[in-house]
Every structure is written in C-alpha cells, then in structure tokens.
Amino acid sequence: MWKNLPLFPERASALAWQVDGLYFLLVGVSAFFTLLIFALIFVFAVKYRRSAHPHPVQIEGSLPLELAWTLIPLGICMIFFAWGSLIYFQEARPPKGAMEVYVVGKQWMWKFEHETGQREINQLHIPVDRDVKMVMSSQDVIHDFFVPAFRVKADVLPGRFTEIWFHTTKPGTYHLFCSQYCGTDHSGMIGQVIVMEPVAFQAWLSGGGSTGSLASNGQQLFQQLGCATCHRFDTQGRGPNLAGVFGKPVLLDDGRTVVADENYLRESILNPGAKIVSGFKPIMPSFQGQVSEESLMALVAYIKSLAQPQQNEPGSNRPPAPETSSVQ
Amino acid sequence: MATAVQTVERENYLNSNYGIKSWLLTTDHKRIALLYLVSITAMFWIGGFFAMLIRLELLTPAGDMVSSDTYNKLFTMHGIIMVFFFLIPSVPATLGNFLIPLMVGAKDLAFPRVNLLSWYIYMVGAITALTAMVMGGVDTGWTFYTPFSTTYSNTHVMGAAIGIFITGFSSILTGLNFIVTIHRMRAPGMTWRRLPLFCWANYAAAIIMVLGTPVIAITLLLVALERAFNIGIFNPQLGGDPLLFQHLFWFYSHPAVYIMILPGMGVINEIITCFSRKRVFGYEFVALASIAIAVLGFLVWAHHMFVAGISVYAALVFSLLSYLVAIPSAVKVFNWTATLYKGSIRYETPMLYAFGFIGLFTVGGLTGVFLASLGVDVHVHDTYFVVAHFHYVMVGGMVMAYMAGLHFWWPKITGRMYPEAWAKLSALLVFVGFNTTFFPLFIVGYMGLPRRYHAYPPEFQVLNVLSTAGASILAVGYVLPMIYFLWSLRYGEPAPPNPWNAVGLEWMTPSPPPTHNFDETPIVTWEAYDYEHQPQEEVTVGH
Numbered sequence: 076m077w078k079n080l081p082l083f084p085e086r087a088s089a090l091a092w093q094v095d096g097l098y099f100l101l102v103g104v105s106a107f108f109t110l111l112i113f114a115l116i117f118v119f120a121v122k123y124r125r126s127a128h129p130h131p132v133q134i135e136g137s138l139p140l141e142l143a144w145t146l147i148p149l150g151i152c153m154i155f156f157a158w159g160s161l162i163y164f165q166e167a168r169p170p171k172g173a174m175e176v177y178v179v180g181k182q183w184m185w186k187f188e189h190e191t192g193q194r195e196i197n198q199l200h201i202p203v204d205r206d207v208k209m210v211m212s213s214q215d216v217i218h219d220f221f222v223p224a225f226r227v228k229a230d231v232l233p234g235r236f237t238e239i240w241f242h243t244t245k246p247g248t249y250h251l252f253c254s255q256y257c258g259t260d261h262s263g264m265i266g267q268v269i270v271m272e273p274v275a276f277q278a279w280l281s282g283g284g285s286t287g288s289l290a291s292n293g294q295q296l297f298q299q300l301g302c303a304t305c306h307r308f309d310t311q312g313r314g315p316n317l318a319g320v321f322g323k324p325v326l327l328d329d330g331r332t333v334v335a336d337e338n339y340l341r342e343s344i345l346n347p348g349a350k351i352v353s354g355f356k357p358i359m360p361s362f363q364g365q366v367s368e369e370s371l372m373a374l375v376a377y378i379k380s381l382a383q384p385q386q387n388e389p390g391s392n393r394p395p396a397p398e399t400s401s402v403q
Numbered sequence: 404m405a406t407a408v409q410t411v412e413r414e415n416y417l418n419s420n421y422g423i424k425s426w427l428l429t430t431d432h433k434r435i436a437l438l439y440l441v442s443i444t445a446m447f448w449i450g451g452f453f454a455m456l457i458r459l460e461l462l463t464p465a466g467d468m469v470s471s472d473t474y475n476k477l478f479t480m481h482g483i484i485m486v487f488f489f490l491i492p493s494v495p496a497t498l499g500n501f502l503i504p505l506m507v508g509a510k511d512l513a514f515p516r517v518n519l520l521s522w523y524i525y526m527v528g529a530i531t532a533l534t535a536m537v538m539g540g541v542d543t544g545w546t547f548y549t550p551f552s553t554t555y556s557n558t559h560v561m562g563a564a565i566g567i568f569i570t571g572f573s574s575i576l577t578g579l580n581f582i583v584t585i586h587r588m589r590a591p592g593m594t595w596r597r598l599p600l601f602c603w604a605n606y607a608a609a610i611i612m613v614l615g616t617p618v619i620a621i622t623l624l625l626v627a628l629e630r631a632f633n634i635g636i637f638n639p640q641l642g643g644d645p646l647l648f649q650h651l652f653w654f655y656s657h658p659a660v661y662i663m664i665l666p667g668m669g670v671i672n673e674i675i676t677c678f679s680r681k682r683v684f685g686y687e688f689v690a691l692a693s694i695a696i697a698v699l700g701f702l703v704w705a706h707h708m709f710v711a712g713i714s715v716y717a718a719l720v721f722s723l724l725s726y727l728v729a730i731p732s733a734v735k736v737f738n739w740t741a742t743l744y745k746g747s748i749r750y751e752t753p754m755l756y757a758f759g760f761i762g763l764f765t766v767g768g769l770t771g772v773f774l775a776s777l778g779v780d781v782h783v784h785d786t787y788f789v790v791a792h793f794h795y796v797m798v799g800g801m802v803m804a805y806m807a808g809l810h811f812w813w814p815k816i817t818g819r820m821y822p823e824a825w826a827k828l829s830a831l832l833v834f835v836g837f838n839t840t841f842f843p844l845f846i847v848g849y850m851g852l853p854r855r856y857h858a859y860p861p862e863f864q865v866l867n868v869l870s871t872a873g874a875s876i877l878a879v880g881y882v883l884p885m886i887y888f889l890w891s892l893r894y895g896e897p898a899p900p901n902p903w904n905a906v907g908l909e910w911m912t913p914s915p916p917p918t919h920n921f922d923e924t925p926i927v928t929w930e931a932y933d934y935e936h937q938p939q940e941e942v943t944v945g946h
Contacts, residue, residue, distance in 0.1 A: 080862075080865045080866075081850065081862050082846055082850070083849070083850065084849065084850045084851050093778065094778055094779060094781075094782050097776060097778050097779055098773070098779050098782075098849070101772065101773050101776065101779065104769075105766075105769035105770070105772070105773075108765065108769060109762075109765050109766055109769060112736060112740055112761065112762065112765050113762055113765075115740045115743075116740060116743065116758055116761060116762070119740070119743035119744055119746070119748070120743065120748050120750070120758065123679070123743065123744070123745060123746050123747060123748050124747075124748050124749075124750070125747050125748060125749045128745070128746070128747050128748075129747055130747060131679065131680045131681045131745060131746045131747040131934065132681075132745040133681060133682055133934065133935045134681070134682075134684060134741075134744070134745065135682070135686075136684050136685035136686065136687075136688065136738075137684075137685070137741075140685075140737075140741065141685050141688050141734065141738075144733065144734060144737040145730060145733075145734055148729070148730055148733045149726075149727075149730055152726040152727075152729065152730070152772065152775075153726070155726070155772060155775070155776050156722060156723055156726055156775075156776070158776070158778065159722065159775075159776030159777040159778040159779060159780070160719055160722065160777050160778070161778070162777065162778025162779075162781075163709075163715065163718060163719075163722075163777035163778050163781065164715065166778075166781060167715045182555070215550075215555060216548075216550055216551040216554075216555050217548060217550075217551065217645055217711075219710065219785060219853075221785075221851070221853060223782070223850065223851025224851075226781070226782040227781060227782070228710050228781060228782070228784060228785070229710050229712070229781075230710055230711045230712050232639075232645060232646075232711075232712055233550060233638075233639045233640065233645065234639025234640070234644075234645070235639070235712070237712045250851065250860065252851065252852075252853045253853070254784070254785040254786065254853035254854075255548070255785060256475075256544050256546075256548065256551075256854075256855040257551060258475070258542070258551060258555060258556065259471050259472050259475065259542075260471060261471075261475070261855060261856065261857070262466065262471065262853075262855075262856035262857040262858045262859065263471075263858070265860075363640075
C-alpha cells in the first residue's frame with residue numbers, strides 16, 4: 076500500500092478479517108448492481124434514443140419481473156443479514172478470561188486504568204495475541220471508543236458501563252478515535268493503542284506508574300467510604316455479603332433475579348433503592364456525586380476480585396442495555 | 404399551439420394582480436409555492452455556504468482556518484438548515500404545492516389559507532433558527548444528542564430547537580393539506596389508479612409528515628425542558644436516560660429521510676415517462692413501493708444506534724427491518740430502468756438529471772445496505788462512510804430530483820424556457836462535482852476517519868483535497884442554474900402550454916396557469932402516463 080495515500084485500514088484484530096470479508100462481499104454485490112443499472116441505462120438511452128427509435132412500445136409491466144427484483148435482492152439481503160449478525164454476536168460476547176482495562180471518557184481525553192493499577196491518558200498499552208476487554212463509562216457526555224484497525228467501536232455513556240472487546244493479532248501503534256461528537260475538542264479526543272509483544276508488555280507493566288492494583292485501591296475506598304460497616308464478610312451485616320457475588324444471579328425482594336454484572340454494581344452504589352436484594356432493607360444511602368468514575372471502577376474491580384475462583388456463571392455479557400432504569 | 408404569439412398577455416396567476424400584498428396574503432397554491440421556492444432557495448445558499456467553509460477547513464489536516472468551536476457550529480448549522488429548512492420542504496412545499504392541485508385537476512389545495520399559514524410558520528421557524536445562528540450559533544450537531552445538548556453545550560441550543568419545533572408545524576399542515584386534497588379534490592375520473600405517481604409519492608411523504616413530525620416536536624420540547632429547568636429526562640446525572648433521546652429523535656428523523664426522498668422519487672417518475680414517451684413500468688408496484696417505504700420507514704429507527712449500547716436482540720430486529728425497507732427502493736430503481744426499455748428517449752436537461760438521480764440513488768441505497776449490516780456498521784458507524792452515504796441519497800438523490808423537477812416544470816411555473824445548453828452543462832457539472840466530492844469519503848470512512856472532526860491525521864489528506872476540489876465543481880454546477888433561471892424570467896423564450904409534449908393535467912392548461920388552474924374542471928378518461936394516445940407531434944421547442 077502507498078505510504079502517503081493509504082486506501083485501506085490495517086487489520087490488527089481477529090475480527091478484522093471477518094468484517095472485511097463481509098465488506099468485500101457487499102462491495103462486490105453493490106458494484107455488480109450499480110454497474111448493471113448504469114449499463115442498462117446507458118444501453119437503453121443510446122439504443123432507444125428518439126432518432127433511432129421514434130415509436131415507443133408501451134409495456135404495462137411484468138409480474139414475474141417484479142417478483143424477481145423483489146425476491147432476489149431480498150434473498151441476497153438475508154445473506155448479508157445473517158453474516159452481519161454473526162459478527163455482531165461475537166462482538167457482543169467477550170470471551171471469559173479476557174484481560175480487562177477500565178476506561179473513562181471525559182471531555183476531551185481518554186483515561187485508562189489496568190487491573191494492575193497502571194494509569195494512562197490517551198495511550199493504551201496492551202499485549203499482542205490476547206483477548207482484551209474494555210469496561211467503559213463517561214464522566215460527562217457520550218463518547219465513543221473506536222479503533223479502526225480492530226474494526227470495533229462502542230459508545231461510552233455517562234451513567235452506565237458499556238463493554239467492547241477484541242483479540243489483538245499484530246504489534247503496532249494504531250489510532251484511537253472518539254467517534255461520537257462530544258463538543259469543542261472532539262477531534263482532539265484521540266489517542267494511540269500500542270500493541271506490544273508479551274515480553275515487552277510485561278516490561279512496560281513493571282515500569283512503574285502503578286499506585287497499587289485497581290482492586291486494592293478499591294479495597295481502600297471500600298473501607299474509607301464505610302461500605303465495610305454494613306457489607307461484612309459474614310452473615311451479620313446489614314447489607315449483603317459481597318464475597319463471590321459478582322457474575323452470579325441475585326434474588327431481589329420483588330422476586331426478580333438479576334445477574335450481578337458491572338452495571339448492577341454501579342447502580343447499587345449510585346441508586347441503591349433501585350434493586351433491593353431479597354431479605355435486606357432499603358437503607359443504603361446513595362453515593363451519587365460522592366464517588367468519581369475512577370473510584371467507581373476501583374470499587375467494581377474490588378468487588379469483582381472478591382468473586383473467588385474464576386468459575387462464573389455465564390454472566391459477563393455485553394450489558395443488556397438499554398437499562399430500563401427500574402425504580403420500583 | 405405554436406401560433407400563440409401573444410401580443411396581449413392572457414391573464415395568469417402571476418399577472419392577475421400585483422403588489423407585495425397580493426403575494427403575502429395570497430391563498431393561491433401556486434403563489435405560495437413560489438414564496439416557498441424563494442425561501443428555501445435562500446436557505447439552500449446559506450447551508451451551502453457553510454458546506455463550502457467546512458470543505459475549505461478540511462483541505463488541510465490541521466484545524467487552521469477556523470477554530471474548533473466555529474467548525475462545530477458550521478457543521479451543525481449546515482445540517483440543521485439543509486435538513487429542516489431545505490430538504491424536508493424542498494419538493495413538497497414547492498413543486499408539490501404547485502403541482503398537486505394541477506395534477507389532480509383541482510382549483511387549489513383543500514385548505515388554501517392553511518397553506519399560507521404553513522408558509523408563515525415556516526418563516527417564523529426559519530427566522531428563529533437563523534437568529535440563533537446570528538447570535539452565536541449552535542454546536543450540538545443537527546442531531547442534538549443528549550446530555551451534550553441539554554447540559555454541556557453553552558451555545559444557542561434553545562433558539563435552534565425552538566426554530567425547528569415551530570417549522571415542524573408547517574410540515575404537518577402541508578402534509579395534512581396534501582392528504583385531504585388527494586383524497587377529496589380529484590377531478591371526475593381521476594381514480595387512485597390514474598393518479599400520477601408524483602401524487603402517490605407526496606401522499607406517502609405527507610403521511611410521514613403528519614405522523615412523525617409531532618414526535619420530533621415533543622423530543623425537542625423535552626430537550627428544552629431539561630436544559631431550562633434541569634428536569635431529568637435525558638441526563639443520567641439528573642436521573643434521565645441519554646438513549647431515550649436517541650430513540651425519540653430517530654423515531655422521527657429516520658422517517659424524515661423518506662419525507663425527503665419520496666417526493667424526489669415522484670419527480671423522477673414524471674420525467675422518465677415523459678422523455679422516454681412510455682407509461683411507467685409496473686405502475687402499481689411503484690405506487691405501492693412508496694406506501695411500503697412510508698410504513699416500513701417507521702420501524703427502522705434504531706439502526707442509528709447499533710453501537711449506542713442497545714440490546715443485541717433489538718439490534719437484530721432493527722437490522723432485519725432495515726434490509727426490508729431497502730427492497731421497495733430497489734423495486735423503484737428497477738422499474739425506472741425498465742421504463743426506458745423500448746422507449747423513445749430524448750436527452751433534455753430534466754432527463755439528464757433523472758439519469759443522474761437513478762445512478763447516484765443506487766449508490767446511496769446500496770451503501771445503506773452496508774449500514775444495515777450489523778458487523779460492518781459497527782466499523783463504519785459515525786465515520787465519513789455514513790456522511791458519504793447520506794449525501795449520496797440526499798444530495799445525489801434528492802437535490803438531483805429537485806433540480807430535475809425545477810427544470811421540467813420551470814416553463815409551467817414561469818411561462819419561460821430556460822437555456823437548454825447551459826442547463827445541460829450544469830447537470831454535467833453537478834454529476835461530476837458531486838461524485839468527486841463524495842466518493843472519496845467512502846474510502847476515508849472505511850479507513851476509519853470519524854465524522855465531525857475539525858482536524859484529522861495527515862494520511863487522510865489526499866482524499867480530502869480531492870473532495871474539496873469536487874465541492875468547488877459542484878458549487879459552480881449549482882450557481883449556473885441560479886443565474887440562468889433568473890435570466891430566463893426576463894429573456895427566456897415564452898413557454899407553450901406543453902413544451903415537453905407530456906401527458907398529465909398540469910400540461911393541459913396554459914403556461915403559466917390561470918389563477919384557477921383550469922377554465923373548466925377536467926374530466927379524466929385515460930390512465931396515467933398514457934403516452935400511447937398522446938399524438939407524436941414533433942413540437943421541438945426552438946432554443
């Protein structure tokens with residue numbers, strides 16, 4: 076590819092090939108139909124021009140033809156539909172054991188925090204040949220995490236977590252764009268995703284910048300905010316014991332069951348009255364406005380780390396948004 | 404027919420009375436159409452001026468011509484003006500207003516005063532929005548996404564939103580007028596199956612206007628409430644849901660795309676049949692396709708939200724429905740192409756525009772299929788691919804159709820012919836300029852450049868320069884008609900009643916038509932596009 080005029084994005088994730096494959100099929104089919112229409116118009120316009128063909132032949136229409144050009148495009152569309160949906164399903168289901176990175180979008184920068192506690196701004200270091208999952212939320216308006224080389228993007232919303240994942244396949248430095256318009260410096264809300272060989276990544280990780288792992292920061296907050304007074308790790312607390320809760324179904328006092336995923340934890344911290352665990356009283360105060368996005372993520376990471384051995388229920392799907400902000 | 408070398412001008416709707424009051428208080432649908440024509444043309448140039456500034460800024464990767472705030476305001480105002488104040492009223496309020504009564508053989512629309520009211524409402528809305536822009540502008544994008552628009556933007560969001568809110572009522576009134584007129588005012592013998600497809604298309608668009616517009620009005624009202632009184636509707640910090648806004652917004656704004664394109668498709672039917680001297684291929688299918696688009700168009704809105712965090716299953720359903728809405732459009736394209744088969748084709752300017760429309764609309768429609776595909780949409784969503792796609796539909800499709808219609812009915816509207824050679828040149832410039840402007844953006848988009856970027860990485864520059872170069876050709880293509888249309892008002896050849904030898908009631912009355920359209924109510928005994936029985940006279944208008 077030419078250096079100064081690239082015409083196609085790099086492929087650096089396992090999914091990129093599939094997206095490109097469907098894209099090429101779409102381009103092929105579209106090119107065929109576009110050329111067909113252009114050619115027909117051109118041929119008819121020349122062959123049946125007034126001077127060569129002064130007497131038009133009136134044709135009412137043709138049911139077989141109408142059916143043909145209704146059903147054939149419909150059939151082709153169903154192929155696109157099936158393939159496109161398969162890709163989308165993969166994008167929506169992060170594999171278990173993916174490395175997690177927490178992302179906060181704000182006007183106009185990206186903040187990353189690794190599980191091990193390293194923080195970065197507008198740069199994201201990740202190892203090659205790994206499943207990487209981003210758990211994202213926004214501090215202000217809607218942003219969008221977009222890495223063209225990985226062919227994935229997802230909106231980053233205030234007030235809830237969204238997720239995105241990819242499997243890195245190629246070391247290199249790639250564009251990170253905010254692709255949801257977010258105000259003055261929208262086009263400056265860009266960064267780099269640096270995909271490194273595992274060894275280099277380990278070296279980078281141990282290079283400092285860490286102020287304790289995310290979960291341990293969360294543990295401190297858990298104490299400071301007084302969470303631990305009620306959420307005790309025995310059966311005597313006024314709030315549920317949080318050990319092992321993440322990823323498990325939780326029975327609510329209205330009889331519903333929800334899976335304790337990231338968004339459930341977030342909601343329970345900011346709007347505790349929304350979903351009360353069966354057997355407990357709605358006495359927890361809201362922490363809305365008292366914990367920053369980063370603190371919230373640390374708390375979530377801490378509660379996740381309490382989930383003991385990693386044998387979860389199939390809980391960690393893409394958030395089943397739109398959250399029907401269910402106030403009872 | 405050609406003997407009409409008039410020395411004394413016969414009375415028509417233009418010369419029946421004079422003076423500013425006779426225009427501002429008119430209830431004649433033809434004069435109101437001209438009021439609209441002048442207003443939306445002004446809006447087109449304002450919106451076009453913003454577009455040129457955007458393209459100039461994007462000539463270089465650095466954001467060096469205007470500040471980022473200014474750039475954000477430019478694309479916002481370009482979008483708001485072009486969508487709400489040009490594209491939505493374009494064909495219906497001008498050509499539709501002028502032609503629907505003529506085509507169905509009526510003296511006027513069903514509610515002439517309501518028609519005038521709709522223009523005044525449009526003007527109040529347009530002036531409100533323009534005032535907001537003059538006072539400093541808006542920077543939310545024409546989509547007003549929350550919570551940016553309700554809490555974070557400190558520009559004139561309220562003014563712009565109120566302007567759009569007000570203008571919505573003019574759209575509803577126009578739609579209502581069309582529906583009632585087409586149902587109740589058809590001349591004897593003008594059955595539904597004899598109705599010109601232009602009327603069918605505007606009828607379908609009118610249904611969307613009446614049913615959809617209230618939703619955008621309510622949505623913008625909610626934005627105003629949250630912005631003014633901090634009532635938590637969309638902002639999660641106030642207890643709202645930002646995705647609720649997107650659902651409400653696109654519930655109108657996706658069908659609005661069909662308000663824009665359907666009347667354009669109607670124009671194309673009239674022109675293709677006239678210049679190939681054939682009845683339209685598959686009349687019922689083309690007519691029903693318009694209605695199918697209007698109905699299905701209401702069920703696809705969440706395809707704007709595939710990456711917004713909606714449920715996987717919702718996305719699946721909306722993807723499927725989005726494919727379905729593509730089918731009636733494809734049916735139309737095939738029927739137009741088949742109409743040419745064994746025709747007797749003439750290449751006058753309206754026909755050249757119509758050819759251009761079919762080609763560009765085909766590209767626009769097919770790239771829409773890319774966006775309906777979940778897997779591909781995730782990558783190209785909110786990139787220049789989307790920008791290129793909807794400009795192919797809206798400018799390549801809709802504006803081409805509008806230009807085609809203006810040229811086709813210009814003799815009827817003004818009683819003057821436009822200069823054919825210049826018009827052909829402008830059609831060519833528009834086609835070439837348009838493709839040069841927007842085709843490169845598909846490539847830029849798939850490479851991953853997000854839209855609404857004031858500055859961009861340098862590797863995207865070459866294609867952006869190409870696009871800006873194309874935009875200047877396109878601009879010349881639009882300036883030319885502006886000049887020769889104005890020129891023709893004074894110097895153009897007087898137009899005979901039926902310069903194109905077309906069928907349709909509007910061609911059976913003089914050009915320009917008398918105030919009451921027809922001296923006596925026509926009685927229709929023939930099918931639409933009955934070119935078989937139209938005498939094959941060679942009235943080639945001398946240019």
